[in-house]
Amino acid sequence: MAQTALTSSQFYMWRTLFAIAHADGVVSEEEVRFMAEALEDFPFSKTQRAILNEDVKHAQGIEVMFQGITDARDLAAFFKYARILVHIDGEFSESEQKIMQRLQEMRFKHADFDSLIGGADLDLELEDERDVSNSASSSVRAKTNLQYAFDNFRNYFMKSFRS
Numbered sequence: 001m002a003q004t005a006l007t008s009s010q011f012y013m014w015r016t017l018f019a020i021a022h023a024d025g026v027v028s029e030e031e032v033r034f035m036a037e038a039l040e041d042f043p044f045s046k047t048q049r050a051i052l053n054e055d056v057k058h059a060q061g062i063e064v065m066f067q068g069i070t071d072a073r074d075l076a077a078f079f080k081y082a083r084i085l086v087h088i089d090g091e092f093s094e095s096e097q098k099i100m101q102r103l104q105e106m107r108f109k110h111a112d113f114d115s116l117i118g119g120a121d122l123d124l125e126l127e128d129e130r131d132v133s134n135s136a137s138s139s140v141r142a143k144t145n146l147q148y149a150f151d152n153f154r155n156y157f158m159k160s161f162r163s
Contacts, residue, residue, distance in 0.1 A: 004043065011048050012068025013078045014038060015055055016103075020085055022059035023096050028089035032056070066103055075107060 006014075017038070021031040035056050039049060069075050082103075086096045 005045055006043060006048065007071070007074075009069050009071040009074045010077075011044070012065055012070075013074045013081075014042070014044075014052060015060060016062060016065040016069060016078060017081055017085055018052060018055040019060040019062040019065050020082055020096070020099065021056075023062065023086075023099050024091075024093040025095070027056075030088040031085065034085055034088055062099055063102065063106065066106060079104075079107075 018035055021027050021035060035052075039052060044052060066078075069078055082100065086092050086100060
């Protein structure tokens with residue numbers, strides 16, 4: 001089963017995600033695990049893998065990396081993964097909230113709405129952060145639901161690389 005290499009847009013999607021892991025100034029164990037699993041699961045080239053390994057250690061400019069995501073499907077995938085990533089440690093910090101809001105603004109400022117409508121089968125809705133309870137039990141449920149969503153999306157995303 002041959003795998004197709006990642007496009008530049010897909011690569012920048014991952015670089016942006018890795019940069020977001022640094023957004024609050026603390027890269028949690030869960031965020032490191034998220035990045036390590038991505039490095040294992042996706043067919044990065046040697047050069048891409050080396051760059052991403054550096055991105056794990058050193059924060060990159062989130063908005064600069066985000067501008068490299070040029071495909072509407074990659075943008076949709078980015079926001080799905082980003083929602084998982086910013087909640088993965090159980091805390092959606094103020095700095096993470098601000099950067100996610102900024103990226104949404106950038107997304108819609110340069111959006112190709114015809115392309116977005118053509119990909120309407122993708123779930124482009126954002127979660128309402130007010131619906132997330134601060135209680136410990138809902139936090140555990142949220143992590144379980146996020147992991148389930150991540151696993152399902154990873155399987156969906158990987159299908160595009162299979163011949």
